[in-house]
Amino acid sequence: MKRTKIAALLSADGPREQIIVKGWVRTRRDAKDFSFLEINDGSCLANIQAVVDADAKGYEHIKDMGTGASVAVTGALIASPGKGQAWEVKASEVELIGGADQDTFPLQKKRHSDEFLRAIAHLRPRTNKFGAAFRIRSELALSVHRFFQDRGFFYLQSPIITGSDCEGAGEMFRVTTMHPGQPLGPEGAKADFFGKEANLTVSGQLSAEPFALALGDVYTFGPTFRAEPSDTARHAAEFWMVEPEMAFADLTDNMDLAEDLLKHCIRDVMERRAGDLELFAKWVDTSLMGTLEKLVADPFERIPYAEAVEILRKAPKSFEYEAAFGKDIQTEHERYLAEEHFKKPVIVYDYPKDIKAFYMRQNEDGRTVAAMDVLVPRIGEIVGGSAREERLDRLEARIAEMNLNMECYDWYLDTRRFGTAPHAGFGLGFERLVMLATGVTNIRDVIAFPRTYKHLEF
């Protein structure tokens, strides 16, 4: 007989004579002649309670079915005579599949600190919180795909290994088959696997642009790598990014898309993983549901960078860094705008060209580019994007002005030489979306096995 998942059993509309449940024991309560087993199989947050009488087959092993042990319970699904649950399993047989020594099994039937659980990342998905977090993460990933599929976007798999050192979005990880001691540098690179320097991608954008200018609307969704020595709760060396790119689109289309995407994903999680979300609303961030409901219901604020700077300069609050036109908006500024001033997501657009990338479309004022960042409460920047400079002469001029190597971009410039078209896109940090949806404040707690500066465990 096949096992039935607990999520299905708990939503049953009637009793069933014969079922089998397989999962991990969360806790056991013994009476004189019978025991209660709380079993979780990961299919949902809730456990199912099994009642095992002393005459059930296999009861002699009940003492070994402690917290963490894996078991199979065969029996009938019945309406529970006890309070606290609608359904329970009246066991006719229990089987110990894998024991868990109670003296050494690290998870206890009580709350643990996030710090402790990070040290046992291979076991933490067995906790309520991390089980819920990773079910929500899965739901969000599917939600991203549904969103784009519904809008006629094509899913592009952009390369992970790049030979271009021109992506310009941050420090890169070197990819090599050279052994320690073999020469690196330009000479060594010729003898390396690709015959040139290779790196892990920091962005799929340069791949996505040519495909947008062919398939119309595309998006990438995959791993991204940054070798920045960032040591914060919001950065990882390996993370996932969603990067849509639209042909015949401008900055307003781009802002609309970003706002719609965020709202769609949050709405999906609220509808489809309500049970898991409740855990976070109750234990992690009591204001979570209010934040999410507001995010879904209200239009995001949209303000030009210059206006944002004015708001910051007039703010009844002193910042460590002074806000001024031409300077980057600092983390403290982002948080002030999203958390205190507007109290909702804010899209800041039209940034000074000197603090933004070469490919962003130059505005007619001569000093700003059509860039936009979406700032959300608690997390700060979650989306960064722009209209792309589609005019060949303007783009070349900008590359020259910024002292970049024109040769690097030759193939990229071809897209502007032949049938160029206005286009726009952005990058959404996927982990930050998971953090937004759950209220989790550390990126390491929404990644299965996080890779961060000076940390590569598991």
Add this chain to the structure above:
RNA sequence: UCCCCGGUAGCUCAAUCGGCAGAGCGUCUGACUGUUAAUCAGAAUGUUGGGUGUUCGAGUCACCCCCGGGGAGCCA
């Protein structure tokens, strides 16, 4: 890389002025109960992160190192 905080039992933490290392939870044993993080009684559990120094005496003070957390910078 910089600033701040921390490291004591399996986990979360306490330990007064430098003076016998503790509690709760968990675990184990027993009792009891259609129980709900069950309850009651009892038991076991320590290189106080590592090192050096000061002192009659260091968990506590000084210095160095290691590890963890928070914040900043960089960014998604």
